[in-house]
Structures are given as C-alpha cells and as structure tokens.
Amino acid sequence: MRAELQRDTRHWLIATACLTVAPHTLWLPSWLSALCAILLGATLWQAARARRALPRMLLLFIALAAAAAIKLHFGHFFGKDPGIALLAALLCLKLLESRSSRDARAVILLAFFLQLGLFLNDQTLAIAALALCGTLAATVTLQSLHLGAQPVRVRLRSGAMLLAQALPLMVVLFIFFPRIPGPLWGLPADAHSGLSGLSDTMAPGSISELILSEAIAFRAAFDGPLPPPEERYWRGPVLSEFDGRSWREARFSTAAQPPYVAAGPAYRYRLTLEPHNRHWLLALDYTDQAPPGSRYASDYKLLSTRPLRERIRIDLQARPQTRPGAQEDAAVLAAARRLPSTGNPRARALAAQFAAPGATPAEILQRTLEHFRDARYVYTLNPPLAAADSVDDFLFDSRAGFCEHFSSAFVFTLRAAGLAARVVTGYQGGELNPVDGVLVVRQSHAHAWAEVWLPGEGWRRVDPTALAAPARISTGLAEALPAGTVLPLLMRAEFSWLRQIRQRWEAASNHWNQWVLGYDRERQHELLQRFGIGDTGWQRLALLMSAGIALLVVALLAWAYARPRRGDALDRAWAALCAKGAGRGHRRQAWEGPLDYGRRLAGACPAQAQEVHAIATEYARLRYRPPADGDAVRALAQRIRRLKLQ
Amino acid sequence: MPHQRAQQLLEAASRIILGKEHELRLALTCAVAGGHLLIEDVPGVGKTTLAHVIARLIGLHYQRIQFTSDLLPADILGVSVFDRDNSAFRFHPGPVFAQLILADEINRATPKTQSALLEAMEEQQVTADGQTFTLPAPFFVIATQNPTTQIGTFPLPESQLDRFLMRIRLGYPAPAAERALLMGEDRRELLQRSAAVITPQDLVDLQRDARQVQVAERLADYVHRLLAATRQSPAFSAGLSPRAGLALLAAARAWALIDGRDHVLPEDVQAVFEAVAGHRLHLAADGRNASSQHLRTTLEAVALPG
Numbered sequence: 001m002r003a004e005l006q007r008d009t010r011h012w013l014i015a016t017a018c019l020t021v022a023p024h025t026l027w028l029p030s031w032l033s034a035l036c037a038i039l040l041g042a043t044l045w046q047a048a049r050a051r052r053a054l055p056r057m058l059l060l061f062i063a064l065a066a067a068a069a070i071k072l073h074f075g076h077f078f079g080k081d082p083g084i085a086l087l088a089a090l091l092c093l094k095l096l097e098s099r100s101s102r103d104a105r106a107v108i109l110l111a112f113f114l115q116l117g118l119f120l121n122d123q124t125l126a127i128a129a130l131a132l133c134g135t136l137a138a139t140v141t142l143q144s145l146h147l148g149a150q151p152v153r154v155r156l157r158s159g160a161m162l163l164a165q166a167l168p169l170m171v172v173l174f175i176f177f178p179r180i181p182g183p184l185w186g187l188p189a190d191a192h193s194g195l196s197g198l199s200d201t202m203a204p205g206s207i208s209e210l211i212l213s214e215a216i217a218f219r220a221a222f223d224g225p226l227p228p229p230e231e232r233y234w235r236g237p238v239l240s241e242f243d244g245r246s247w248r249e250a251r252f253s254t255a256a257q258p259p260y261v262a263a264g265p266a267y268r269y270r271l272t273l274e275p276h277n278r279h280w281l282l283a284l285d286y287t288d289q290a291p292p293g294s295r296y297a298s299d300y301k302l303l304s305t306r307p308l309r310e311r312i313r314i315d316l317q318a319r320p321q322t323r324p325g326a327q328e329d330a331a332v333l334a335a336a337r338r339l340p341s342t343g344n345p346r347a348r349a350l351a352a353q354f355a356a357p358g359a360t361p362a363e364i365l366q367r368t369l370e371h372f373r374d375a376r377y378v379y380t381l382n383p384p385l386a387a388a389d390s391v392d393d394f395l396f397d398s399r400a401g402f403c404e405h406f407s408s409a410f411v412f413t414l415r416a417a418g419l420a421a422r423v424v425t426g427y428q429g430g431e432l433n434p435v436d437g438v439l440v441v442r443q444s445h446a447h448a449w450a451e452v453w454l455p456g457e458g459w460r461r462v463d464p465t466a467l468a469a470p471a472r473i474s475t476g477l478a479e480a481l482p483a484g485t486v487l488p489l490l491m492r493a494e495f496s497w498l499r500q501i502r503q504r505w506e507a508a509s510n511h512w513n514q515w516v517l518g519y520d521r522e523r524q525h526e527l528l529q530r531f532g533i534g535d536t537g538w539q540r541l542a543l544l545m546s547a548g549i550a551l552l553v554v555a556l557l558a559w560a561y562a563r564p565r566r567g568d569a570l571d572r573a574w575a576a577l578c579a580k581g582a583g584r585g586h587r588r589q590a591w592e593g594p595l596d597y598g599r600r601l602a603g604a605c606p607a608q609a610q611e612v613h614a615i616a617t618e619y620a621r622l623r624y625r626p627p628a629d630g631d632a633v634r635a636l637a638q639r640i641r642r643l644k645l646q
Numbered sequence: 647m648p649h650q651r652a653q654q655l656l657e658a659a660s661r662i663i664l665g666k667e668h669e670l671r672l673a674l675t676c677a678v679a680g681g682h683l684l685i686e687d688v689p690g691v692g693k694t695t696l697a698h699v700i701a702r703l704i705g706l707h708y709q710r711i712q713f714t715s716d717l718l719p720a721d722i723l724g725v726s727v728f729d730r731d732n733s734a735f736r737f738h739p740g741p742v743f744a745q746l747i748l749a750d751e752i753n754r755a756t757p758k759t760q761s762a763l764l765e766a767m768e769e770q771q772v773t774a775d776g777q778t779f780t781l782p783a784p785f786f787v788i789a790t791q792n793p794t795t796q797i798g799t800f801p802l803p804e805s806q807l808d809r810f811l812m813r814i815r816l817g818y819p820a821p822a823a824e825r826a827l828l829m830g831e832d833r834r835e836l837l838q839r840s841a842a843v844i845t846p847q848d849l850v851d852l853q854r855d856a857r858q859v860q861v862a863e864r865l866a867d868y869v870h871r872l873l874a875a876t877r878q879s880p881a882f883s884a885g886l887s888p889r890a891g892l893a894l895l896a897a898a899r900a901w902a903l904i905d906g907r908d909h910v911l912p913e914d915v916q917a918v919f920e921a922v923a924g925h926r927l928h929l930a931a932d933g934r935n936a937s938s939q940h941l942r943t944t945l946e947a948v949a950l951p952g
Contacts, residue, residue, distance in 0.1 A: 590949035593913035624862045625909035 005104055010047045012141040012155075013104055014040065017095050019134040020111040021088050027121045029073050032085050035066060039092035046096070053097055063093050084117045101145045111138045125505075125512040132163075139163060168552050175528075176545035178538040179521045197276035198236045198425055198446060203246035207425070208381055208402045213443035217427060218273040218282055219510055220439045227267050227284065229429060231320035233449065233461065234282045234441060236426035238299035240332075242415075244340040245390060247408065247423050250332075254295040254303060262288040264321025269439075272313045272513065279303045282426060282441075284318035285461070291315060298332070299422075300324055300459075313518055325458035328420075333453060336420035344391040344412060351416030361454050364417045365462070372410060372467045377401065379469035403465040403472075407448040410464035420453035424461075428472075435507035570628060573637035574619050577612075584645045594620040605645050615639055649906040652678070652852060655843045656904075659699050662836050663692055665823025671904065672814050672921050673700060673788070678852045679900035681811020681893065682767050682787040684752075684925065691816045693790040697748040698837055700788070704849055705842030707782065709744035711763075713755035715798065719762035723772045724779075737774055742766050745782050745846060749789040753799040760802060763787070764809050784849050804928070811893055812918070813925035852903065859899040860909040868912050869895055871948050872919070876927060879947075881940055883930045886923055894922045912950055919945055 005013070018040055025033040039062075046053070066089040074082040091110045098104055115131045115138070140159035144150075197217060199206065218234075226232075240250035266288060273282065281294055283302040290296060291314050295303050304312070354367040378400035391412045394405045401409075407423045414421040428447035430439040449463040465472055515523075525536045533544070578588040581601045588597045598616020602609035618636050622628040652674060659670045673696060676683040685693045694710075701708035711722055724740030741747065742763065749763055766772050767787050772779045789810065792799060807813070819827060827833075869891055877885025886894070895910070897918040902910045920941045927936040 589946070591912075591916075591946045593911055593916060593950060595911060595913050596916075620911050621909070624865050624911050625860055626862045 005099065005101060006144070007047070009101075009104060009141065009144045010098075012137065012144050013095060013098065013107055014043055014047060016111050016134065016137040016141045017043075017091055017107065019130075019137050020114045021091065023118055023127060023130045023134075024084060024088050024114065027081070028085055028088060031069070032066070032073075032089060036088055036092045039089075039096055043092075043096050053099060056097070059093055059097050063090070066093075080117075080120045084114070084120070087114055087117065104141070104145055108138050108142050123517050125509050128512070128516075136160060136163060165556070168556075169549065172545060172548040172552060174516075174519070175524070176541050176548060178541045179519070179524055197278065197443065198280075200237045200239075200249045200278075201246050202239055202404055202408070202423060202425055202448060207404045207446050207448055208383070210446045211381065211402075211444045215443045216274055216506070217276070217441050217443050217445070218271055220269045220271050220284070220430065220441065221437070222267060222269040222439065224268070226432065226439060227318070227320050231285075232429050232439075233285045233320075233424075233447075234427040234430075235285050235301045235424060236280050236282055237424075238297075238301060238451075239423040239425060240299075240335050242339060242408075242412065244343045245388075250299075250335045250422075252298045254297050256290075256295060258287065258290070258296045258300075259298055260286060260300065260322055260324030262286060262319040262322045264319045266317050266319050268315070268317045270313060270315050272311065272510070272518075273308055275308050275310050275312075277307050277309060279305075279307055281308075281314070281316075283316050285320055286318060286322040286324060288317045288319050288322075298329070301426075311513060311518065313514070323458050323460075325453060326456070328453060328458065333420040336422050336453060337415055337418065339412065339415050344389045344416075346389075346392045346396050347409065347413055348416045350395065351413045354413070355417035361419050361452075364419055365414065365452055365454065365460075368410065368413055368417065369462070369464075369467065371413075372406070372464050375399070377406070377468045379403075379406075379465065379472065404448045406464040406468065407450045410462070411450045414450075414452055422451050424449050424451055428463075433503045433507050433510075435503050436510060438507065438510055440506060569630075569637060570619070570622055570633045573633065573640050574623070576637070577615060577619070577640045577643070580640070580643065580645050594623065601645075607646050608643065611639075611643060612645075615643065649904055651844045651848055652904045653906075655703050658703050658840065658843045662699050662833060662840065663696060664826050664830075665820045666692070666696075666816060669814050669816055670696070670699075671901075672812060672918065675897055675900045675904060675918060676812045676921075677704075677784070677786050677849060678856050678903060679811055679896045680784075680853050680856075681896065682789070682809065684807070684810040684813040685788065685790045685816060686793065686813055686925075687790075687816045688793060691818060692833075693816060694748060694750060695833055695837070696816070697746070697788040697790075699840075700786075701746040701748075702837055702840060703843045704746075704846060705844070706745035706784070706786070706846055706849075708746045708748070709741040710748040710750060711741050712750045713752050713759070715754055715756060717755045717759050719759050722759065722763050723766060723774060726775050735775060737777060737779065739772075739779065742772060743779070743781060745784055745786065747787045749787060751792060752789040753791040753801055755800065757800055757803070760800065760806060763789075764806050768809055784846055784853065804926075807925045808887075808889065810925065811897060812921040814921050852900075856896075856900040856903045859902050859907070861895060861899070862909065865910050865912065865915070866895075868948070868950065869898075869915060872915065872944070875944050875948050876923065879944060881930060881943075882936060883928045883933065886926055890923065890926050894918065897922050916945055 021036050021040070025036070028036070042054070067086065070082050070085045070089070071077060074085070076082060077086065087110060091107060091114060094103065094107050094110065098107055111134065115134045118127050118131050121127075136156070136159050139162055140155050143159060143162070144155065198210070237249050238252075239247035241248040267284065269284070271281070271283065281302040281304050286300055287296070287302045290302060293305055294314070295305060297303050302316075350371070351368075354364050354371070359367075375395075376399075377394075379402070380400045381402060383394075383401040383405055384398045390405075391409045394401045394409045395413075411421040411423050425446070425448045427441045427445040428449070429445050430441040432438075433440050447465070449461060449465065451459045452462055453459050519527075521536075524541075528534075528536050533540075574594070578597070581588060581597070581604075584601075584605065586601050586604045592600075594616045598613050598620075601616075602612040605612060615636065618632075618639075622632055622636060656667070656670055656674060659674075660667050663670060673683055677700065685696065687693060697710075698708070700706070711717075720740065722740050722742050724738050724743070726735040726737050728734070729736040747763075752760060752763070766781065767785075770781050770783075770785055772781065791802070818824070830836075872894075873886045873888075873891045876882055879885070894915060898910045898914040901914045901918050902908075905914070907914075920938055923936070923941060923944075924938075925935055927941070928934065929936055929940065
C-alpha cells in the first residue's frame with residue numbers, strides 16, 4: 001500500500017517516536033540523544049511546513065555516520081547498549097523518510113521493540129509507566145493508519161481498549177510462564193557496575209559521602225511490632241584493623257551455626273536487599289536461624305554465599321538482646337587491641353589517664369564514655385579535613401566529626417587504654433513508610449559504631465555518636481545535625497508533603513519489586529500452591545499456560561459474539577436505562593419503542609415514574625429528531641446514570 | 647395548535663361513537679395523511695356512523711353513495727346532458743364531487759363501477775367527454791365493505807385495495823361501551839345536534855403540517871427493516887411494496903402530528919402498521935388478508951437499538 005500518510009497519522013507517529021526515544025536518553029550517549037532530538041525536530045518541521053522529504057542520499061549519509069559514531073563510541077556493535085543506540089538512531093531516521101503507511105508500520109514496529117529495550121536498562125515502575133504510554137501511542141498510531149479522522153479522546157480510548165484486551169493474556173503468561181533463575185531482564189554484566197553501598201574499609205569521609213544518597217539500601221517488612229529505634233542496628237562489615245588512617249576488616253571465618261547463643265525477644269522480618277555486589281546481608285543484630293544460602297561470620301555479620309548482584313528477598317529472625325562473645329577467641333581479641341606503633345600521641349596520653357593502674361575494663365569504658373559525653377564534640381556532616389593524626393585531630397583540634405570520626409576515635413582510645421574494641425559499620429535506624437508499614441533503610445542511614453569486649457560479658461555495643469548527638473539514633477540524621485546544615489531536599493522538615501509523595505511512590509515500587517520483578521520460581525510456586533497446584537515443573541506450567549490461553553481465547557470470542565451491537569453515545573445511554581429496567585425485572589422487548597417502554601417502566605416504578613417518563617421522551621426526541629446535540633446527549637447519559645430505580 | 651384541534655375532534659367523536667378511540671384516531675390519521683379509508687366489517691357495527699361523525703365534526707360537504715350491483719360509473723361521476731339553450735353538452739357532476747364520500751358496501755358493485763371511483767380517488771379529478779373536472783379539497787373517501795365471504799360481493803382486487811391508505815375493522819363494541827350505547831340516546835339524534843369542531847381548512851392545514859413531520863435516518867432505517875421483514879417472511883405471499891412503505895411513513899407522520907410531535911417515533915409506525923399493511927399483505931397459505939396476529943409477529947421480529 002503506497003497510500004500517503006494522513007497529516008494526523010504523521011503527528012501521532014512523531015509523538016510515538018518522541019515518547020519512545022525520550023526515556024532512552026537516560027542511557028544513550030549524549031551526542032546520540034542530541035542527534036535524535038535534531039532528527040525528530042526536523043521531522044516535526046517538515047510535517048508542520050509540509051516540506052518535501054530530505055534527499056535519500058543525505059539520509060543514507062546520516063545513517064552511515066551515526067553507525068560509524070556508534071561503533072567508535074562503544075567499540076563494537078554487539079550487546080545491548082550499541083544495539084539500542086543503533087535502533088534509536090534508525091527509528092528517528094526512518095521517521096524522517098516516512099511517506100507511506102508501509103514506512104509508518106516499520107516505525108511503529110521499531111517503537112514497540114524499543115519499548116521492550118527500555119527494560120534491559122531499568123525495570124522500575126516509572127519506566128514501566130513510560131513504556132506503557134509509549135505502547136499506547138504506538139497502538140493508537142497503528143489504528144490511525146486504518147481508521148479515518150477521529151477525536152483524540154476516542155482514539156486514546158479505543159487504543160486503551162485494545163491494550164486492555166491483551167491484559168488477561170498477559171496475566172496468564174506472567175503467572176504461568178516457567179521462570180528461570182536469575183533476574184527477568186537485567187543482563188549478568190549489568191550488576192557489576194555503578195552500585196553504591198558500604199565498603200569493607202573506612203577512612204574519614206567514606207560514610208559521609210554515602211549519607212547524602214537517598215537511594216534505598218534495603219527494606220524490612222516486620223511481622224508484628226518493630227524493634228525500638230535504639231535496637232535498629234543493621235550489621236555490615238566489622239572493622240578491626242587500623243593502620244593509623246583507615247580501618248579494615250580483619251580475617252574471619254564462617255559457619256552454618258551462629259557463634260553465639262541467641263536470647264531475648266525475637267523479631268521476624270522479610271529483608272529485601274538492593275544489589276550491592278558484596279556478600280553481606282545487613283541483617284539486624286543478631287540473627288537467629290539463618291536461612292539457606294547464608295552463613296554466619298565469626299564477627300556476627302550474616303553473609304550470603306554469593307555476592308548480591310540482583311535484588312534478593314530473605315526471611316530472617318533477629319534477637320537484638322543477645323549478648324555475644326563471652327568466650328571470645330584470643331586471636332580475635334588480640335587483633336581488637338592492636339594499634340599502630342606510632343601516631344596520635346595525644347589520644348594515647350588521654351587513654352593512659354583513663355587506664356590508671358588498677359582500673360577495671362568497665363571503669364576504663366565508663367571514663368571514656370564520660371569523656372565523649374562531656375567534651376561536647378560536634379556532630380556534623382562536613383567535618384574539616386583531617387590531619388595526619390586523624391584521631392588526635394578530632395579529639396583535640398577540630399572537635400567536630402561524623403559517625404566515622406566518633407567511632408574511630410572511640411575505638412582508638414579504648415585500644416590505647418588496653419581494651420579490645422572494634423568499629424562496626426552498617427545501617428542504623430530506617431524510616432517507616434506509613435503507606436505499607438515497611439521499614440525503608442537508605443544509604444543515608446549508613447552508620448559506624450563501636451563494640452567493646454568486656455571480660456565476663458562479651459561484646460557490648462557502644463555508639464559514641466549517640467553520646468554527642470542522641471537524636472541521631474532516636475529520630476534520625478536531620479534532627480541531629482546542627483541548625484543551618486544544608487541537607488538533601490527530602491530530609492528537610494518543610495518538604496514533608498514531598499516526603500509523603502515519596503513514601504507512596506516507594507510503597508508502590510516495593511509492591512512492583514516484590515510481585516512483578518521479584519516473581520521468581522519460588523514466588524510462582526508459593527502462589528500456585530495457594531491455588532492447590534503443587535507440581536510446578538515446566539511441563540505442568542506449560543500445560544496450565546496453554547489451557548489458560550485457550551480458555552481466554554474462547555472467553556474473548558464468546559464475549560465478542562455475545563456482545564450486543566453497540567451504537568453511539570445515545571444508544572449506549574439508552575441501553576444503560578434498559579439495563580437498569582431489566583435489573584428491576586422489566587426488560588425492554590427488542591421491538592419496543594422508547595415511549596412505550598418508558599410508559600411501561602414508569603408504571604412499574606411509580607416513585608421514579610416522572611423521571612423515567614422524562615428520560616424516555618428526551619431520548620425519543622434526541623434519537624428521532626435530528627440533529628442530536630452532543631451536550632444534550634451527555635446530559636441525558638448523566639441523568640440515566642444518576643437514576644436509581646426502586 | 648393543529649394537534650390540539652385534532653384532539654378536540656377525537657374527544658367529540660368519542661362521545662358519539664363509544665369505545666372506539668383507537669379506530670377513530672386511525673380514521674382521523676388517514677384523513678390527515680391525505681389517504682382514503684376502507685372499513686371492513688359485518689353490517690351494523692357503526693361503519694356509516696363513523697363516516698357521518700367525521701363529516702359532521704369537520705364540517706365537510708358529505709355525500710353517501712350506496713353501492714349496488716346495478717350502480718353505473720356515471721351514477722358516481724356524473725353525466726353530460728345536452729343543454730338546449732347553449733346547444734352543447736353540459737356536465738352534471740355526480741355525487742363524487744364532495745369533500746367526504748361514504749362509499750357504502752363498495753364490494754357489492756361491479757368491478758367497472760368500483761374502478762371508476764377508485765380512479766377518481768387516485769387522480770383527484772374526473773374526466774368526462776374530454777373535459778377534466780378537479781375534485782374539491784380536502785377529498786376523503788371512506789369506503790365500507792362487508793366481509794368478502796358474504797354472498798353477492800365482488801371482492802376488490804389487490805391493486806385497487808392499494809389505493810386505500812388504511813383498512814380498519816371496527817368490531818363489536820366493548821361490553822361497557824355497548825351497555826352505554828343501549829342505554830343512551832339515539833346516535834343519529836346526537837349526531838344531528840353536534841356542531842363542527844374544526845373547519846375543512848383546518849384539515850388542509852393539518853395535512854400540510856403532517857407532510858413536514860421529520861423522519862430521522864434511524865426511523866427510515868427501521869421502516870426499511872420492517873418492509874424487509876415482510877418480504878423475507880415465509881408467511882406472506884409477497885412483501886410490502888415501496889409504495890406501501892411510503893404509505894406507512896405518511897400514516898406514521900399523521901399519527902405523530904396528532905400526538906403533538908414534529909418527529910416520527912417507532913411507536914407511530916407500529917400504531918399504524920396493522921391498518922396500513924393489513925390489506926396489502928396476503929397469507930402464502932390461503933391467500934387471505936394477513937391477520938393481526940401475523941402483523942404483530944412481524945413487528946416483534948424487527949428490533950430497535952438500545
């Protein structure tokens with residue numbers, strides 16, 4: 001078919017291309033995004049001014065140049081990124097040369113394909129919504145190729161109807177399609193780059209950088225009450241080795257059984273971790289009954305047997321009041337007392353004061369705590385740059401720092417006084433999303449605290465930051481910082497409405513993550529079992545899927561055939577009244593005219609007789625006294641909707 | 647308001663002819679549509695009275711022609727008589743030159759006489775000795791006929807039946823109406839005492855207004871489907887002709903006008919359908935006219951949207 005494109009179809013086509021390419025610009029190289037924008041602009045100009053198409057040779061040249069540039073940029077044509085880049089460029093070029101409906105169809109197919117391509121990069125709810133808009137636009141465009149001019153609203157509605165008809169099929173495929181392990185969309189290579197989170201070393205400034213990120217680290221959904229804020233310590237790497245500037249993890253062993261006896265009240269929760277490419281599971285202290293696929297480290301953190309390269313979901317149980325480490329290994333304690341031989345002399349001198357002869361470890365700890373409480377250290381997000389002796393600098397000169405300074409100085413002082421102590425990093429707190437009751441823990445909740453070993457008691461958690469800024473633990477970061485600190489937008493109190501929107505959005509995202517992206521074999525099995533389908537082997541699933549699809553097709557066909565022929569808005573309004581009447585047991589006979597039926601229905605419903613009669617008369621007038629005026633038709637339809645027959 | 651006058655006329659007529667509102671209304675519809683009416687029934691049910699009432703209440707110039715087997719065309723149309731004074735033939739108009747003609751027992755006359763009247767009805771004029779005489783306006787013929795099974799009748803052929811817009815049956819009155827009839831005063835006296843409710847000019851105006859009643863595309867579509875249904879139905883030997891379709895619409899327009907509307911509804915078509923189609927449809931089984939039951943079934947087979 002070489003039919004010329006309608007003006008209106010051309011506009012739809014351009015809109016579809018814009019909607020399709022726009023989200024891709026998040027990942028496309030910027031020069032390519034600019035090229036696409038220029039090409040789309042040129043198409044728009046050409047359509048608006050009814051200019052002739054550009055010469056084919058020029059288009060060919062641009063295509064070749066773009067392909068060459070893509071090859072230069074990525075180094076190859078293989079894989080997702082160059083592939084999508086090439087398709088985006090081709091889509092824009094094809095649009096520019098589109099004249100016939102055949103060209104338009106090619107553009108629409110490309111657009112559909114690129115909508116799918118979006119999910120290779122990102123599978124969030126927002127991208128899904130954008131892809132849906134793009135798909136709707138493409139469907140409407142495809143329709144406009146075959147149907148004449150129609151108002152936009154009618155177009156969108158029929159496009160949406162078409163998509164909605166595909167919905168049951170989509171649901172059946174989604175539920176029954178056999179799942180393979182691994183993420184649904186992400187390619188394996190994606191998980192290795194660009195993920196932020198804790199690291200296994202801590203130098204001054206490493207956490208305060210992280211803390212400005214509002215990205216979600218994990219979510220925890222508790223069965224029952226939440227632990228109090230002062231027990232919400234999510235354990236990450238435990239840092240025992242200090243080289244005078246940065247802290248590192250010491251060697252640890254792993255075991256299938258916990259190295260402590262869990263005690264105290266238990267909290268059950270489901271942890272959904274965002275990928276961070278490391279092994280640690282950031283469980284709430286102290287885990288009891290680790291699930292399969294995880295192991296206990298000797299420093300009490302919970303580890304996954306594989307690095308977390310995709311979002312995972314595990315069910316855990318914590319007993320925060322456990323006192324671990326009463327019988328600690330001598331090597332571990334030795335490592336927890338070791339300090340570099342030189343550096344930070346003033347801190348060592350201070351520690352020597354605390355460790356006066358005859359002082360018990362508990363007394364030393366008490367004195368150190370009193371010092372941290374009384375010295376009025378300032379908690380700040382922007383500590384001054386540390387000098388070579390970072391601990392001395394914090395304790396005596398700048399007297400201001402962040403949790404990493406506090407914990408580092410605290411542990412250093414205790415070690416200098418002869419106690420075994422170590423830095424623990426992880427997350428503290430979390431914010432409860434009131435929408436779905438899930439505790440959301442962000443990168444901004446990253447924290448560092450200390451653990452001290454006391455003979456006879458074991459490891460005791462001490463949070464020196466809490467001594468200087470108690471609000472940090474009980475209410476959160478924003479409260480704890482001195483007034484005037486520039487905070488990220490969403491942490492500020494005056495943007496609470498913004499926070500509410502974000503909470504809703506995150507709750508929705510969480511459902512999306514849990515039920516759409518996280519619908520894996522396990523969930524599939526869980527769901528199907530609820531419907532009494534125990535065997536979820538792929539043959540069984542394939543059978544169920546085919547049966548489901550067959551049933552759907554039959555149902556759709558039956559619906560299409562059984563559906564009475566629908567007319568215009570006026571017919572639909574009248575049909576609505578007839579349906580209401582039929583609901584009261586007064587079905588309109590097929591041949592019954594409006595006035596006759598109105599009279600009969602009015603006789604049957606005396607309370608609404610007048611209104612029914614008026615409606616029937618109005619319908620008869622609108623239907624049989626042309627031309628019908630659209631407002632009157634709408635008013636009548638509304639009147640019929642409001643009518644309640646008794 | 648023309649339709650209010652029509653209503654007044656109907657009310658006045660109902661006081662004289664008891665319990666026949668629907669038939670009276672059909673008869674008036676027929677007059678407003680500019681057609682002619684055939685009343686078929688056994689003697690004595692009020693056919694003649696109905697014609698009288700209409701003539702009286704509209705104030706029409708009324709002529710009654712009793713059809714007999716020896717009636718000749720000239721007895722209806724008139725004759726040319728030689729005028730000695732002018733030495734020329736002069737046409738003496740027959741009883742057909744009236745505004746309302748009651749052709750009583752039309753099927754008792756010979757076909758030749760029948761067709762003379764029917765031609766005059768169709769042409770609205772009479773031609774005699776090369777001269778054409780126009781019939782007065784309004785011109786409305788009410789013919790009565792006895793059921794064709796009676797002895798001594800010449801049944802009207804189908805093509806002649808088609809000239810009547812409607813055929814109605816009066817039937818016996820309802821019990822209550824009949825009791826009132828027996829108890830009340832003489833109908834003829836009542837008739838003599840009643841005055842015209844509307845003028846002949848009013849009838850002409852009504853006829854003009856009826857032609858302007860709107861027919862929506864949807865309604866034309868409905869009429870078309872109704873016609874198609876009679877053509878497809880195995881019950882009838884032949885379906886309704888396009889002329890019958892036009893007749894149906896004209897009657898429906900007049901009915902709608904009398905109802906006070908300027909547009910035709912399916913109900914209007916349904917109301918006049920039996921009267922308009924009954925004498926035009928013949929049963930495939932025995933060639934007799936379609937019964938009400940058959941017509942009702944046909945109506946119910948054609949659905950309206952909604």
